[in-house]
Amino acid sequence: MGYSTEKLSEEKVFKDPVHRYIHVRDRLIWDLIGTKEFQRLRRIKQLGTTYLTFHGAEHSRFNHSLGVYEIVRRIVDIAFEGRPEWNEEKRLLSLCAALLHDLGHGPFSHSFEKVFDLDHEDFTQAIILGDTEVNEVLSRVEQDFPKRVAEVIAKTSEDKLVVSLISSQIDADRMDYLQRDAYFTGVSYGHFDMERILRVMRPKEDQVVIKQSGMHAVEDYIMSRYQMYWQVYFHPVTRSAEVILTKILHRAKDLYQNNYSFKYNPLHFYSLFKDQLTLEDYLKLDEAVFLYYFQMWQEEEDQILRDLCTRFLNRNLFKYAEFDPAKEYKKLAELSALFVKAEIDPEYYLVVDSSSDLPYDFYRPGEEEERLPIHLLLKNGEVRELSRESEIVDAISGKRRTDHKLYYPADLLEKSPENPYVKQILALLI
Amino acid sequence: MLKDHAKIIHAVAVSGEVVGRKKLQKMIYIAKKMNFPFQERFQFHFYGPYSEELTLRVEELCNMGFLNEAKEDKGNYFQYRYSLTDSGKEFLGLNSIEMPSLQDCLGDINGQSARFLELVSTILYFDNLPETEVIEKVHTLKKSQRYTDEEMAQAFGFINGLQQKAKH
Structure with missing residues (x-):
């Protein structure tokens, strides 16, 4: 019996609050879950800084990855089984890609990737194809199996049906995170049948x-x-925490590049600051490591780094004002100049955050060949794009809603109410 | 602040008019691969490199009134045309963008068909692979497009030409 068909002597189950049980019968899947690269996902939160708004949102990418695996398992073992269009040989490929699709996520991914110009997708590829435990386990199936799994996750595989299970506008990834994020945040919006x-x-x-x-x-x-x-992903308070986190990382990088002497050497960050990040270094990073440095940097000499870290850890976030760039972009330039005069660095303390800073996927019928939409299979065998049939979907996908906010440290400004520049700033902001 | 928005407005401004969302996506992707400093992140989707960030940014610019979007119903799908508005011109006047050879490059790119740009952007997406593997990838992933050897050669030539222009 080959490794790819080897089953565990007894089915293993993980208790899960969203899917009740996650079932594992394949030896390969069990071995992948046990690798150190997959276990690392326990130390990376699924929703980054959202826990500062919704305190329940402490769930990890490990939980979510198991959830995506379970949904794909149900699709291929129950919904697709025996259908002539489905090739059973793709089953294991689908399950592995589902389980490993988020493997390369780093700590607080959104801010981290933005500041250091990284892409977690590149690290997912590097982990699957590199000298890692995951690669060793996948290679037991066949020599080119890691490459095939990596291509499905990168969406460059010729098995487009398998790709669309993991990544399309209605896929296992989205179906898991919507339900899981709703469960852990405690909101009542993310539920569907x-x-x-x-x-x-x-x-x-x-x-x-x-x-x-x-x-x-x-x-x-x-x-x-x-x-x-x-309601959840673009919540303004979460965005405020994200703004501060981004600025902490920017400040630390900037200080390093200007030969600042850190009281606590940020050893884990050196290769990032130098643009020489190796896979080995990357895998050592997790949210506990980041939070350790933020804790230490509260005692740094640099006032900006110290202040931003203290804010983040104590949840003393920036306040925000609605901002309409079309009408107020001149005001922004004015505010920026006043911040400089008030000796508050606008680079770190005056931030515009736009909905495009958190790219998230609304359903998009799209233009022809822009992005694959959801297709309905009609009774006569034809397929038709969803919004052409559903008035509800047409209504929300046809309307564009975008949002911009201006973040600033209200408490810092309120400390100097007599400062003439601060007075002008507050008059412009409020 | 709003620098990334200004770069997209600038790209549309120097292109005159861009017909098609798919074309706009491919234009910015190709320009980014020519080392023009666009920040939007692209991933490979069913039809090639695509950026959700760019889609959202363009929506924001339309909502702000800096870009004009005209929608035409083509029966099975809608087509969109993008151009700069007067407010967009004014915004750009106050947020000038320095990308000297962008106009030249985008002019060339905008003059090509969406089909050809799909080929060019797919080749660029796999630019870490040797040329023979890139060609194989294109044939595998774009089977339905049936790109000919001649088109493939043209695409490589086009990329070389752009790389030269982008350096100046």
Whole structure:
């Protein structure tokens, strides 16, 4: 019996608050979960700084990765099994790609990647293809199996049907994180009838389509995506924490580049600061490491780094004002100049945050060949784009809602109410 | 602040008009691969490199009134045309962007068909691979497009030309 077909003597189950149980029967999947690179995901939160707004949001990328695996397992073992369009040989490839799709995420990914110009997708590839435990386990299946898994995750695989299970506008990744994030944040928006969607999913040529009878369940899923974005992912308080986190990393990098002598040497950051990050260094980074440095940097001589770290750890975040760039971009230049006069560095203390800074995927019918939309399978066998059939989806995907906010340290300004520049700043902000 | 928005406005300004969202995506991706400092992150999607960040940024610019978007119903799909508005011109006047050879490069790119740009951007996406593997990748991933050897050679030539222009 080959490794790829080897089953555990008894099925293993993980208790899960979203899917109740996550079932593992394949030896390969069990071994992958045990690798150190996969275990590292326990130390990276799924929602980064969201826990500062919704205190329950402490769940990790480990939880989510298992959840995505479980959804794909249900699709291939239950919904697709025996269907002529589905090739059973793709089962293991699909399960591995689902389990490992987020493997390269770093600590507080959004801010971290922005400041250091990195992409977690590159690290996912590097971990799967490099000298790692994950690579060693995958290679036991076949020599080129790691490459095939990596290509599915990078969406450059010729197995487009498998790609669309993991990454499309209705995929296992989104179905898991919406429900999981709703559960852990405690909001009531992210719920939809996943069981129904799984029952009406059909493999068709190189994509997954939805039987027309399941349209209303899909409408619910699209609405849930829309609401979760505005209510949870783009919450202004979370964005404020994200702004401060980004500025901490910028400041530390800037200080290093200007030969600042740190009281506590940021050893874990050196290769990042020097643009010489190796995979080995990357895998040593997690959120506990970041929080350790933030703790230490509260005692640094540099006032900006010290202040930003103290703010982040004590949740003393920036306040925000609604900002309309179309009408107020001149005011922004004015504010920036006043901040300089008031001796508050606008580079770190006056920040515009836009919805495009947190790219998130609303459902997009798209233009022809811009991005693959959700297709409904009609009774006559034809396929039709979802928003052409659903008025609800048409209504929310046709309207553009964007948002911009201006973040600033209200407490710092209020400390100097008599400063004439601060007076002018407050008059402009309020 | 708003520098990344200004860069996109500048790209549309120097291109005159851009017809098609797909084309706009490919134009910015190709320019980014020519080392013009666009910040939007691209990933490979069903039809090639695509940036959700760019889609959102363009939506924001339309909402701000800096870009004009005209929508045409083509039956099975909608097509969008982008151009600069007067407010966009004024904004750009106050947030000048220095990318001297961008106009030349984007002019060349905008003059090509979306089909050809899909080929060029796919080749650039795999530019870490040897040329023979890149060609194989294109044939595998873009089977339905049936790119000919001649088109493939043209695309490589086009990329070389752009790289020379982008240096100046």
